[in-house]
Amino acid sequence: MLNHLASIVAFADTATAWPLAVRGACEADAVSESALIRRSGWFWDFIAGRKPAPAAAATLGWELSWIAPERGEIEVFFDASEKFVNPMGNIQGGFLAAMLDDTFGPALVATLGDGESAPTLELKVNFLRPAAPGRLVCTGRVVHRGGSIAFLAGELRNETGDLLATATATARIIRPTK
């Protein structure tokens, strides 16, 4: 059932679990299946293997590294495909934007309640270095979450740690009508 959990190295479901929310290969045992089952919504259904990956995530080669939902932090791996390159052979910037959006977006979505959604209103990306095809690593965080608006930020790096792009975004939190 938890077919996406092998790569989760920490799962900060409670305040006491927060120190585990750092990257490391040996913390998978900290993940609690019962904690997942308590949560619902597309993100947790996907993480728990109850639903397939969203198409956009699958296209980008989305793979969870770790998530600390109470802190609003996440790290995601991406497969920057040869299909995304520009004429210079680098990943076209929009696809890097898509990866950043698909990192801090889920960091926010993981904090939502049943029926809530959080479309991105605006996205600003700075491109620092060319990105070659291959595995990329993106960290994202919820900088501030108000009642109906959230501010998000993220950084995208290659596997050697070079910072390739940074982004900030504003999202609107939509609650189900009663």
Add this chain to the structure above:
Amino acid sequence: MLNHLASIVAFADTATAWPLAVRGACEADAVSESALIRRSGWFWDFIAGRKPAPAAAATLGWELSWIAPERGEIEVFFDASEKFVNPMGNIQGGFLAAMLDDTFGPALVATLGDGESAPTLELKVNFLRPAAPGRLVCTGRVVHRGGSIAFLAGELRNETGDLLATATATARIIRPTK
């Protein structure tokens, strides 16, 4: 040879041709093959059919509607694939960003000289409406081009004309070292 030209409805290669740079199905005869052959660089090589589409453009279903290079204006069709949708069934915002970047980017690149390139430094996108999968239409323009920096803007619409997203960007013009 000019296998990409069937969809070009205007080609403002000279000042007198500028009035043709409006959308319309009957202006294809205004395109001059000799004018294309005079231009070089990846964009014109692609447009003239001398090189295949860049991978990112092919992934996005990029198809030129028209271009007015001396005005720095362009219109491009995209195929917003089901592969780009988020859990709500709409096109994930990053892919819309990729389309906008792959519209005003070529509008600038079409103005460059041999060996010049113009990587995007920063990109800001506003998401106005959800975008369903299907054919989208994006217009882009070079707002201002200085010696080494250019400011770009674009608008993305669905086929019924609803404005889905707008973007601005800053690009750096890099000249070949002598």
